[in-house]
Amino acid sequence: MKRIVLIYAIFARDFQLVLSVVLKDTPILGSEKNNPRLLTKDILSNGFDYIISQNHSVFFYQEDYEDMYVGGTDFVLKLNGEDYRVIEKYPLKTTGQQQCQEGLCGNVITIIEKFQDSLFVCGTNSYRPQCWKLFSSANNQSYEIVESYEGTGISPFEYTQNYVSLTVEGDLYSAAPLDTDGSSLQFRRKAGSRTNVWMYDNWVSEPTFISASWVKRLEDPDNEKIYIFFREKNSDTNPEADPWISRVARVCKVDEGGSKRFFQNMWTSFLKARLVCGFPDESLYFNRLLDIYVMHAEKWRDTRVYALFTSSWNATAVCIYTVGMIEEIFENSTFKGYNKDIPNPRPGACVKNSRSLPLATVNMVKDHPEMSDWVHSVHTKTPFYTSNYNYTKIAVDRVKGVDEHMYNILLLATDSGKIHKVLEAGSQPFIISETQLPSSSRIQSMKLDPKRKKLVVGFSEKVSTVDLQRCQEYNKSCQECVLARDPYCAWTKSGCKPTVPGGIQNIMDGKTDVCPLEEKKQERRKKRNTFPASPADLRADHAVPLGVPFYLSCPIDSYHATYTWEHGGQRSPCLQMQTNCLHLIPSMEQDSYGTYKCVSKEKGFTKVVKNYQLMEQKIAETTTDSEKMDIPNKRNDASAFVPQIICITLGQAVAVLGML
Template identity: 80%
Template sequence: MKRFVLIYIWFAGDFQLVLSIGLKDTPILGSKNNNPRLLSKDIVSGGFVYNVSQNHSVFFYQKDYEEMYVGGTNFVLKLDMDDYHIIEKYPLEATGRQQCQEGPCENVITVIEKFQDSLFVCGTNGNRPQCWKLFSSVNNQSYEIVESYEGTGISPFAYTQNYLSLTVEGDLYSAAPLDMDGSLLQFRRKAGSRTHVWMYDNWVSEPTFISASWVRRVRDPDNEKIYIFFREKNSDHNPEADPWISRVARVCKVDEGGSKRFFQNIWTSFLKARLVCGFPEESLYFNRLQDIYVMHAEDWQDTRVYGLFTSSWNATAVCIYTVGMIEEIFQNSTFKGYDKDIPTPRPGTCVKNSRSLPLATVTMVKDYPEMTDWVHSVHNTAPFFISNNNYTKISVDQVQAADQNMYNILLLATDSGKIHKVLEAGSEPFIISETQLSSNSTIRSMKLDSKRKKLVVGFSEKISTVDLQRCQEYNKSCQECVLARDPYCAWTESGCGPTVAGGIQNIKDGETSVCPSTEEKRQGYRTKRETVSASPADLRTDHSVPLGVPFYLSCPIDSYHAVYTWEHGGQSSPCLQMRSNCLHLIPSMEQESYGSYKCVSKEKDYMKVVKIYQLAEQKMVVTKIITERTEPPRDRNHAPAFVPLIVWIALGQAVAVFGMF
């Protein structure tokens, strides 16, 4: 009985402390700008669990194929995308174990690419990077290694070192250290039919490469370029200056390097510019580029670049650029530090025979590769999205809504194992939902399966799949389906489901006036109130409560963009939020405390009753108090030896309603 007395004291006396702990990682009700509207309850729709936890994993997936390749430590898995069963397993342990110089002798797979009609795989190979060409089963063998290659410059020596890879029309581009300490890092064309080309040493300073992307020009393939996104050490050593500067660079796909006399095997078209994300008018910038997602468009100029940045004040921002805007800087800006006439052809120009470029043009690329002007975002004066969440990865899906318009959905991974689904509709972001995928590990890999509308997420212990068409979350009524502003979902007579032509939506502002009224039918649609919604009787809970005891009421939070209130006796009071519940505390039951209590939510123009409680007085007489002791405690430091029956009832009611214990 002592245990329950302590619970009672904590529950009644330290409620505010408990409330603050509960809200530590929970959105604040009614706050729309930086909080998800919905916290998803159902975790994932499928996935794969590793036998042994992986420190590192890499995904390879092509949208027209039914399988995905996953690289871990000493293996590559070929997984079926529908049910994640293993189709094939390629064991790739480190070779030459006796030559491992330090650390565990493991082969951590870092690169998986389709290259020259085979699967090209590279790994750390016990600090001796190696690459292999893999083919599928032959003569009942589980795998076949056709050839192996020295992998320095393609794979890092350790998975913790910086690297990236890209294949373009049979050529392999990569950035990986040339030395075991992680140094001599640069972007190269490392293998394929074209000449091997690399960077001039002075072009970058301690770079961290983030991403590389080939942007097609169907009508002008000779002018196609490869864009490299990275951050590098700031040359400004002022204590107030940020130590990092974010960059975009580009090289021509047709670049074969300079002549034998000058710049042989060195990029002749390399240019770089500062990538700006922040508030230029206040000189306040997010300077640390974290991740990049490139959304390709039919017109190369409309290709969108989504950059994820962090700042020195622990905030994260998303800025959006177009390749057309980036090219505008490279084609028209002056060259930083150069004040003479610009030679012809202009440095950075793509030519079929780069070895024939004039010395003056190539010399300018060598000495003055940086543009004076900066690349600003589409929104120019401010980032598209700013958050206190520590986002680490970004993907962007494009969805055609019921109104036939295309909408972009940002999928942002946090460092605490969550995915935020953010609508880009105009200049204002709208966080549709938050899905918690893991509470004990961070997201290491992320791949968008746009064809199936799923997001594949890698953790150290598993691969999880997020269904992006989670329309059942908004299936209570037409209004809730519309308020979600989720382009993946629309309201039909069957409820809220994947978007179909003619479905009811209002993606741009979420106003629910598009929904049919409660009584009438419109175009064959029925409101959810008429079909599957809960009746008032289903919402109601009756309780008999004695006089003089504290009592708590609780209702679930359906939307973190709504405002919740408790209505009783013609008066309303705000709710106390604890995690995903709204609470109402009655410190001590009195005669006026009895009656009906309604938990009401209001979001935009939509109001609904979430929960109803009917409290009635419980008449009882306590004739005898039974104790466990025959003697009272000798001092005040001892807990009470007994609890009256009335306290037991109060605790039982509170536990039943609140669901705490």
């Protein structure tokens, strides 16, 4: 009883202070900016648990491969493409008698790629990187290893070291350390039908490679480029300068290196430019590139690059670029540090025989590979999206709406295991939802399955899937389905369902006037006949004595809505407690009784979330004859009733406070 009285004292003394602690990392009501509309806890039914927790995992999925592959320590798993169950395990343990360094034993799989006619797998192999080709067996149900290769320069020596890989038309491109300490890191064409080529050491300074992507040009394959995204040490030694600077570089797919007498086996087409994300007018930039997602388009210039950045002030941002914009800089910018006539052919140009390039062109690439101009984002003056959430990974899905338009959905993973679903509709982001994944560990890997509209997420203890079509979350009415602005979902005669022709949506602004007029009249009947009311929808009656404190609570359905409490013609604001709105009555008086309504309003749509009816509880009804002698004292001592009242009405709040 003392503990419950203390809880009441805390609430009564400084309610807002308690809320400020409880609401840490919880969205604030009534604002769309940087605020998820809906919070959900995902029940992940598909996937599997590892037998032993993994320090590192890597995913491989392509739509022409029906299945997905997961690499861990000493194994590769083949997952069923429908429900992501494990259907086969391929052991890939350390080969030879390698000696462990600093206790880092085992073969941690770092690369899984489709390479030539096989599945190409590489691992750390206890500090002696090794690669294997896995060919389909005769019955086409499993793989068998028939070839192995030296893996240095393809896989890192340990999984914590930086690396990246890419396969293009039978060629393998990679960046991985050549030395055990993680040094000698550069982007190379390492294996395949074309000549092996590598970088000139002076081109980059302590790089961290993030991603590499091949952009096809069906009408002009000889001009196809490989784009490399990375960050490197900033040459500006000013104490106020950020230590890192983000880059995009490119090389030509047809580049075979220079002639035998100059730049043999070196890229002759390497150019790099600064990738800018920030507020140029304020000279405020997000300089640390974290992750990249490339969304390919039918026209190569329209291919979009979604880049995730962080900053020195612990904020993150997403900037969007097009390959056309990137190419504009590489094709037209001057070269940093060079003020003479630019030789012909222009340095960085793709030619069928790179070994025949004139010395002046190759020398320009050697000594001045950086562009003077910067690559700005589509939105130029600002990032597309900025946030105080610590995002770590990004993927982007493309969804066709009822209006036949395509909408892009950003899927952002936070360092606390949450997934934000963000709509790109025009220049403003709209955070549709936040899903808290049930795991105690950080997200290691994330892969989008656009065909099945799933997001596959890897943790140290398991692999799980997130259903991107969780339309049941908006199933209460047409208005709530439309307000969600979720391109995956539309209102139909059967409720809010995955988008189908003829459904009802308003993705661009979420206004509910697209819903049928009779919807409002029929809403109650539909709820009764089609969607059974949940306990939260029912009216709650309470008998409460005079003179005691009382708290009312209603669930928050949308963090973009505003909530008010209505009683006796008066309105009062909601007091937010995590996923609930509270109303505090410090001491019950005669005019405190009656009907209370918790009302939400969003984009003109108003609804009653919860109804309460408070009635006076007579003291004689709850006391014995001996207790009646002391009724006046009990009327004045509200805390005597606190245990009963708070336990009934603030069970969740008590539990929350108990964890503080």
